Amino acid sequence: MEETAVSSSPETAEQALSNEAAAVPESVSPFLQRLYGTFCSGAVEELHSLYEATFTRLSERHFKNVPWPSAEAVARLLSAGGAGGDIDDEGDEGSSTDLKVFLLLYKELCYRHIHTRLHPTLTQRFESWENYLELFDRALDETLLEYDLPASWVWDILDEFLYHYEVYCQYRVRGRDNKTAEEEAYVRESGASVWNARHVLEYLQALVNKSGIGAWLQGDAAWAPADHGPAAGLGAASSATDGFADGHAAVDDADADDDDAADDACLRTADDGAPSAAPLAAQSTLYRHLGYYAMVALLRAQVSLGDYRMALAVVEPLELLEADAAAIPSTAPTAASATATGARDTRLYTQVTACHVSLYYYAGFACLMLHRYEQAIRLLGTTVHTISRTRQFHTRSYQYEHVNKRLDQMLAMVGIAHCVSHVYIEESLNAWLRDKYGERLTRMRMGELAIFEELYAHACPKFASPAIAAASKQQFMRDMRQFAADIHAPLRSCLRIYRSIHLRKLAEYLELDGSDEERMENIRAALLALKLKSGAAASGEGDGLATAADLDFLIDEHGLVRTQEWRPSRRHADYLLRSISRLGEQAALFRRVQRERLVASAAAHARKVEARRRAELTAQRQLEERERERQEREERERQAREAAAVVAARPMSLAERLRSGGGGGGGW
Amino acid sequence: MASDSEIADLLHSRRYDPAILSTLEAYMERQVRGGADAYDAEANAAVLKLYQLEPDRLQGRTVVLILAKAIMALPSIDLLSCVYLLAPAQAAEASTAASYIGDDGPIRGVLALAERLEAGHFAQFWEELERERADGTALGKLLAEVVDFEQCVRRFMVGALGRTWSRMSPSVLKALTRDDACPHGWRMVTDADEQTVLETPVGSVLSQQPRAAGERLSFERLAPVLCRVGRESARARPRRR
Numbered sequence: 064m065e066e067t068a069v070s071s072s073p074e075t076a077e078q079a080l081s082n083e084a085a086a087v088p089e090s091v092s093p094f095l096q097r098l099y100g101t102f103c104s105g106a107v108e109e110l111h112s113l114y115e116a117t118f119t120r121l122s123e124r125h126f127k128n129v130p131w132p133s134a135e136a137v138a139r140l141l142s143a144g145g146a147g148g149d150i151d152d153e154g155d156e157g158s159s160t161d162l163k164v165f166l167l168l169y170k171e172l173c174y175r176h177i178h179t180r181l182h183p184t185l186t187q188r189f190e191s192w193e194n195y196l197e198l199f200d201r202a203l204d205e206t207l208l209e210y211d212l213p214a215s216w217v218w219d220i221l222d223e224f225l226y227h228y229e230v231y232c233q234y235r236v237r238g239r240d241n242k243t244a245e246e247e248a249y250v251r252e253s254g255a256s257v258w259n260a261r262h263v264l265e266y267l268q269a270l271v272n273k274s275g276i277g278a279w280l281q282g283d284a285a286w287a288p289a290d291h292g293p294a295a296g297l298g299a300a301s302s303a304t305d306g307f308a309d310g311h312a313a314v315d316d317a318d319a320d321d322d323d324a325a326d327d328a329c330l331r332t333a334d335d336g337a338p339s340a341a342p343l344a345a346q347s348t349l350y351r352h353l354g355y356y357a358m359v360a361l362l363r364a365q366v367s368l369g370d371y372r373m374a375l376a377v378v379e380p381l382e383l384l385e386a387d388a389a390a391i392p393s394t395a396p397t398a399a400s401a402t403a404t405g406a407r408d409t410r411l412y413t414q415v416t417a418c419h420v421s422l423y424y425y426a427g428f429a430c431l432m433l434h435r436y437e438q439a440i441r442l443l444g445t446t447v448h449t450i451s452r453t454r455q456f457h458t459r460s461y462q463y464e465h466v467n468k469r470l471d472q473m474l475a476m477v478g479i480a481h482c483v484s485h486v487y488i489e490e491s492l493n494a495w496l497r498d499k500y501g502e503r504l505t506r507m508r509m510g511e512l513a514i515f516e517e518l519y520a521h522a523c524p525k526f527a528s529p530a531i532a533a534a535s536k537q538q539f540m541r542d543m544r545q546f547a548a549d550i551h552a553p554l555r556s557c558l559r560i561y562r563s564i565h566l567r568k569l570a571e572y573l574e575l576d577g578s579d580e581e582r583m584e585n586i587r588a589a590l591l592a593l594k595l596k597s598g599a600a601a602s603g604e605g606d607g608l609a610t611a612a613d614l615d616f617l618i619d620e621h622g623l624v625r626t627q628e629w630r631p632s633r634r635h636a637d638y639l640l641r642s643i644s645r646l647g648e649q650a651a652l653f654r655r656v657q658r659e660r661l662v663a664s665a666a667a668h669a670r671k672v673e674a675r676r677r678a679e680l681t682a683q684r685q686l687e688e689r690e691r692e693r694q695e696r697e698e699r700e701r702q703a704r705e706a707a708a709v710v711a712a713r714p715m716s717l718a719e720r721l722r723s724g725g726g727g728g729g730g731w
Numbered sequence: 732m733a734s735d736s737e738i739a740d741l742l743h744s745r746r747y748d749p750a751i752l753s754t755l756e757a758y759m760e761r762q763v764r765g766g767a768d769a770y771d772a773e774a775n776a777a778v779l780k781l782y783q784l785e786p787d788r789l790q791g792r793t794v795v796l797i798l799a800k801a802i803m804a805l806p807s808i809d810l811l812s813c814v815y816l817l818a819p820a821q822a823a824e825a826s827t828a829a830s831y832i833g834d835d836g837p838i839r840g841v842l843a844l845a846e847r848l849e850a851g852h853f854a855q856f857w858e859e860l861e862r863e864r865a866d867g868t869a870l871g872k873l874l875a876e877v878v879d880f881e882q883c884v885r886r887f888m889v890g891a892l893g894r895t896w897s898r899m900s901p902s903v904l905k906a907l908t909r910d911d912a913c914p915h916g917w918r919m920v921t922d923a924d925e926q927t928v929l930e931t932p933v934g935s936v937l938s939q940q941p942r943a944a945g946e947r948l949s950f951e952r953l954a955p956v957l958c959r960v961g962r963e964s965a966r967a968r969p970r971r972r
Contacts, residue, residue: 260784261747261784264747265747268746368780368783368816369783369815369816369818370776370780370783370812370815370816371812371815372776372808372812373776373780432811432815433808433811433812434808434811435808528818528819530818530819531783531815531818531819533818534814534815534816534817534818535815538811538814538815541846545849545850584852584854587851587907588850588851588852588853589851590851590895591851591853591891591892591895592849592850592851593851594851594891594894594895595806595849595851595891616895617895617896617897617933618895618896618897618899619896619897619898620896620898620899620900620922620926620928620929625897640952640953640956643956643959644955644956644959647959647963650963
């Protein structure tokens with residue numbers, strides 16, 4: 064519809080627009096007006112419910128197979144409708160910015176709707192990209208500073224940005240089958256600028272830098288000293304603003320040929336060069352969320368490019384591995400910063416379940432690919448626990464299915480990491496794993512490569528190109544092949560059986576071929592490889608001696624291998640720590656229940672006393688009542704008697720006399 | 732020529748800008764000549780990333796040298812994370828999706844060498860390296876340019892051996908590392924048969940005391956328990972009276 068509007072003459076375009084505006088279903092236009100009004104007034108709570116519930120419901124009811132009305136039609140609707148009433152007060156300019164920003168957000172919703180429910184055309188894919196860029200430019204030139212959005216909305220914007228990117232990557236790769244020749248040529252031509260991996264990375268990085276989320280995560284102390292002077296690259300605040308300028312310059316550079324908006328934005332920020340004291344993340348919730356979630360999105364983008372080390376470097380400020388110990392109050396150096404860090408929760412991912420899952424899924428995958436099996440298990444295990452425990456609260460969310468699938472994938476990764484590294488995993492997680500992948504786990508331990516491949520294919524994310532997917536998979540399978548090589552599994556079990564065994568004998572048991580010298584060489588190499596692997600699994604933590612695996616060995620000068628095995632029971636400390644805290648929780652719970660019961664019984668007693676008192680009171684009142692009635696009756700009787708006396712004293716009327724005369728006439 | 736801090740600035744601000752490739756490549760060449768200590772994994776990874784984003788700019792020579800530098804940094808994960816980057820980010824079609832490692836080039840060759848190291852086949856590593864050198868292959872010539880390549884590989888080997896053996900006869904050490912010097916931290920001792928053997932650092936620790944397989948707990952993890960104990964005992968006391 065938009066295309067026809069653009070191509071035809073202004074009058075007909077006008078006509079088409081007003082037709083479209085008129086065609087908007089009746090229950091939808093008040094919704095749009097209300098959404099706009101709420102957006103302008105900044106009532107986040109209401110916006111949240113409009114966004115999460117009403118939008119989904121209306122999409123379901125009216126736009127199941129068709130896109131939402133075009134932004135132009137909505138603009139017309141909003142400027143004509145009553146919603147403009149309270150906004151016009153703020154003056155023309157303010158309301159026009161409001162409308163522009165709102166329409167960007169609205170268009171984002173539209174394209175998202177098209178991507179999830181319909182098949183986007185090439186034009187729509189391009190427009191979606193343009194729209195994201197424009198939206199991000201508004202964020203980068205601080206226009207959005209005046210507005211606020213619910214956290215889930217912000218997350219969805221960035222999540223969808225990545226999703227559209229991934230979908231487009233697949234679309235680009237897919238063969239000629241469902242593209243016309245024209246589209247094909249267009250995709251090839253625009254390949255450099257539209258949905259380009261480099262621009263995606265640059266924009267996300269610019270958002271992270273702009274928001275100053277890194278400084279915010281470090282706490283107050285990090286940006287306060289910046290007031291003393293912009294020491295180049297030292298103060299966190301100045302580096303945040305520098306970072307933005309640089310980051311944006313890079314974006315600008317890249318887009319110089321086709322993106323004027325970026326130029327404008329850059330100029331505008333260059334003008335107000337004075338660094339503000341606090342990062343935007345501290346000033347505005349929107350920017351805080353934007354920066355934080357852009358970080359998670361960046362993690363995902365890096366993983367999709369196979370850059371796992373960079374991916375982990377991106378989320379390093381989030382201190383994911385420390386997060387599970389976050390219950391402990393941090394020992395901050397000064398009281399001021401202690402209160403500052405104590406007062407705020409830096410774990411913004413907890414606000415949106417999808418973000419929580421995404422963050423740990425991608426970080427866990429990156430760890431897995433970098434052979435950091437222990438870290439992977441820690442990251443994934445904790446998350447699987449947390450999410451599965453709170454899962455029932457999300458059953459109605461549209462992302463429920465997605466979350467479930469991710470949990471499944473994470474469990475598969477834990478399975479792989481556990482098989483390869485033999486790192487101890489928690490009993491409950493282990494039980495779950497056995498329950499879900501039991502048979503396959505055993506077969507993986509036996510070294511069956513097909514199972515590794517199957518679980519990897521199940522667990523891996525989308526990649527930016529098939530080449531990257533292939534490279535990652537190749538490397539993964541190469542590692543697994545090395546792990547599952549014929550020699551390694553039996554070697555392990557041999558080492559488990561013997562306390563000490565000679566190399567020659569070991570070679571005999573493993574039935575290695577070749578001459579004596581070759582066999583010795585091979586067995587040495589296998590032992591070395593085993594050692595190197597277990598060293599890598601420990602991810603370089605601690606000293607060189609500590610291996611995460613439960614098996615260790617040393618060879619002496621005669622070729623005697625001495626082994627040392629640790630039973631899982633060596634994790635007493637973990638177990639005890641957990642049990643102690645659990646006991647503490649139980650005790651606290653018990654105490655609370657007891658206190659509540661005490662309070663309840665006291666209340667019951669009080670009620671009983673009160674009831675008795677009331678009963679007595681009523682009884683007494685009844686008694687009094689009866690007494691009064693009795694008195695009244697007596698009084699009445701007394702009055703009656705007196706009255707009777709008076710009546711008797713009164714002279715008889717004629718009739719009475721006649722009547723009594725009738726009786727006693729004979730006497731008269 | 733860009734200084735190290737300029738490179739760091741460049742990486743911070745324009746990491747994905749192809750225009751900085753030539754600077755980074757020159758920087759990499761400097762690392763190759765600079766020996767064991769001149770190594771910047773981040774800058775090298777950035778080069779590979781740029782190749783990934785702009786496959787047309789790829790230079791096989793740089794890739795091989797970066798991988799060689801990463802081998803010198805073993806057992807760090809540098810090499811592994813580099814390998815994942817050896818594929819173009821945007822392939823127009825699935826058919827051209829093959830990564831540019833190639834089947835029979837120097838990139839494949841250097842990866843094969845690395846594989847030998849990771850699999851523990853040290854003797855074979857030396858044999859293959861010598862063959863490349865003797866044949867004068869592209870890889871052999873490139874590796875000859877890398878200063879301290881053998882020395883760093885040997886350091887990696889000694890580290891791995893030192894964790895696996897408690898004592899080792901000098902002949903085995905020589906066969907595996909092609910070097911008869913006693914490595915740093917190892918000791919020459921004489922065993923019961925009057926033979927000279929080398930004792931590794933782990934071995935010397937082991938011979939003095941049995942290894943304590945205790946657990947280490949950080950205070951942070953213990954702190955909440957102690958807090959609780961404090962609270963509980965404070966709570967218990969008045970009740971006893």
